[in-house]
Amino acid sequence: MERLSGLDAFFLYMETEAVHMHVALTAVLDPSGMPGGYSPGKIQTRIAERIHLVPIFTKKLVVPPLQIHHPYWVDDQNFRIVNHVRHVTLPKPGGPHELGRLTGDIASAPLDRRRPLWELFVIDGLYDGNIALVAKVHHSCLDGVAGVDTIMNFFDLERDAPATEPPDTEPEPRPTEREVVADAIRQRLHEFRNFVPLARKTARNVAAVRRSRKVEHEAPGGTPLAAPQALFNGSLTPSRNVAYSQVSLDEVKKVKGAFGCTVNDIVLAICAGALRRYLLAKDELPERPLLATCPTSVRGDDEHDEHNNKLSGFYTSLCTDIEDTTERVRAIQTVTDAAKREHEMVGGSLLSEWADVADPTLFNAGMWLYARSKLADHHRPIHNLMISSIPGPTFPIYMAGAEMVRAYPMGPVLEGSGLNITVMSYVDHIDFGFMVCDDLLPDVWVLAAQIPSAFEEVKEAADGLTPFAD
Incomplete structure (x- = not known):
């Protein structure tokens, strides 16, 4: 158990x-x-x-x-x-x-x-x-x-x-209800004792972020509930659709070197360019920049054999209000650096610590009430979309002799935001997976088709720059 x-x-x-x-x-x-x-x-x-x-x-x-x-x-x-x-x-x-x-x-x-x-x-x-x-x-x-x-x-x-022979094992017997209840009560009492120290820790960390934002020379990261309304924001329906795209990993690394930033910064810049092109074509580009939530791993080197969640996240602007591609990439780099710095101030483990003390019944009931009341249609979006980046294998892998040639990952869409872009590197390319609420974004392939053009814009912007040394 x-x-x-x-x-x-x-x-x-x-x-x-x-x-x-x-x-x-x-x-x-x-x-x-x-x-x-x-x-x-x-x-x-x-x-x-x-x-x-x-x-x-x-x-x-x-x-x-x-x-x-x-x-x-x-x-x-x-x-x-x-x-x-x-x-x-x-x-x-x-x-x-x-x-x-x-x-x-x-x-x-x-x-x-x-x-x-x-x-x-x-x-x-x-x-x-x-x-x-x-x-x-x-x-x-x-x-x-x-x-x-x-x-x-x-x-x-x-x-x-070669084929492998699975071990002959018997499943463990199911625990009794008494064992489940006793363990649950014991763990719950332990976690309740952590509530007040956790609240104090949270207040200290958030205060540190607020103080840092008052320093004039330091750019702030993204702020939840400060996102503009985009056409793919609103209450969700169960219907999903998926689209795919791909760019060269080697070319992304060259561009990264020219800008002196990270691969993730370039991925965000490509997504920002694609979204800007897509929304401009529909005359739906908000005046304020789109806001993305970026999940980030806090998994330790000794935790890679575990099957669970070890993640946190930060909010970052995609700077879609900036027309010039070079300026947009630079701005994304600056605000993402700030978002990561603020994330470290808040603490990567804070989300998991609060999740441990949350009441299951109240939280689940709150989510159902929020969704059924369609409250996402009546307030500013928490964020516009999610963008995740995952490092994949750098070498070819095979399933029963069949070589994997592409791998498109997809994360869930959350209430109020009908778009999730997840990317994964594999061998010499980066694969983009688009998961959308079909009723909020019915032409996802039109958006996905903007990825190559957006990358070309970023490459052209990088051509006139002096490469940074790695």
Whole structure:
């Protein structure tokens, strides 16, 4: 029996009829090198052989009586791989738009909490002969960095890696209700004792940020509830759609060197340029700059084998009000540096500490009330969108002999904000995954199509600069 941390459980409590708190990945594989040829069963067999390496994938939730504390993970006594790995043939013509629509349909349905919280769809029928794997995993199980670590358990470094024999183990017996209640009460009392010290720590840290913002020579980071209204902000519906794009990692690194910034700064600049182009074409660009929430990992080097959430986040301006590309990139670099500095002042662990002491019943009820009342339509957005950046493998990986050629990650959209852009580097490119509320942003492929043009603008701006030394 393993109790979810407050942060893991936080993603369960945020879920409503329209907010689905799962993360997703569309991995495109070249099956031409699979020994004996491709078949969906070979993928399912490989997953079954390795499932023991990811214990969270064979556990399900147990909620304590009256929700007196966060849920627990217990072994699913009736776990069957066929309930989680499915085969689908993509509708013709089998292009990226059809794959995105199917992925959006998959993302539009919540995961069944009576079973382990993941699904994998093996998809063939792609126009170019490739296959796709669409994975859907609840955010309570893992964050982006843990997701990459999880992928590596099912993939190999060589095309012809030998099959593995899973161990013959019996699931652990389910704990009694008395054991669950006793453990929950004990943990709850311990956490309540931390409430006053945590409140004092929070007040001190927030005061430090406020003092730093009064220093004239220091630029501030982004501020929640200071975002302008954008066309993709509002109350969500359950419907999702997905789009993809890609840029060269090597070229991003060259641009980064010219500007003397980070890869993440350039990713934000590309997204800002794409959003600016998209909104200008619709005559919908707000006068104030768009505000993005950027999740950031606080996972230690010794925590990469854990399947949980170790993350925090900061708010940053995308400076979409600045027309000149060079000035916009410089401004994004400045405000993002400030946001990271303020994030360190607040403390990367503060979110998880408050999640531990939050009351599950009140928080979940509050989220449902907020969503059903459509309050997001009646106040300034907390943020306009989320942008996440995840470092992926720098080398090719293989699933049952099929080489992964592209990997588009996707995070959830949150109430009030119908757009999430998640990017992941893989070998020599960076893949962009767009997850949207279809009713708020029905032409997501038009937005995704702006990524290459926005990157060209950033590259042109970098051409006239003297490269910084690494």
